Amino acid sequence: MPDVLFSIYPWIKALHIMAVIAWMAGLFYLPRLFVYHAERAEVGSELDETFQVMEEKLLRVIMRPAMIVAWLAGLVMLGMGAFDWGAMWSWVKLGAVLAMTWAHIWMAARRKEFANGTNTRTGRQYRIFNEVPTILMFLIVIAVVVRPF
Template structure:
């Protein structure tokens, strides 16, 4: 992987852009779920509109962004950019794995809405909307400040 070292800045730039796109979706999809749960009756035109928005956000933006975040992040790890001898490196990895788990949870909730089987309230989605924010703080502080 040493030949990739000369492209480090490009790889890092694409990693950061991927993270930004992924996080935009991670913040927006739970908010869509809040309104979907509170305002749309199953089978209504509004329900179908929310389903289209949610599906496209997940499939066209969030999934590719998550995959490219992981890809470029693993390349950066291969280049030695993550310090596994320090706690901060492990905290970042755990945070990214947790963010990926949250992504999976959101995908499962989208399928429930699509099948007309959502049982969660807008309040639940409001609370879950905070999870990506907390994880983002943990990840960014771990990488930039390296307090541990």
């Protein structure tokens, strides 16, 4: 790695970690909002509108930008040689990150259902889905730090 890239790598990595933390906070919180929204708010009520504002801003202001920055910083690090194409841990992380991105997209679609008044899922279903980002986070951290694969 050229000296310039070597010197900025820790900054890119720090940016990546901060973006992942912000993204994960949203991935943990949004399904919890959906639980309460599904269980306590009647369509068209003031509480329904409050939840819709909270969910939309969480996605638009925190989660989406954090996901984009996490992906961009990750791709920059990938281009700098941080990805070991021959190691299984790298592929496990990549697969889990793709699944995390799918979870984000799935949640964004559910937010639109709440906004349109067409949500059909229960609070229990959102509670179960709330575990998906946690499981993926465990998988990613173990793959990167412990590298058992």
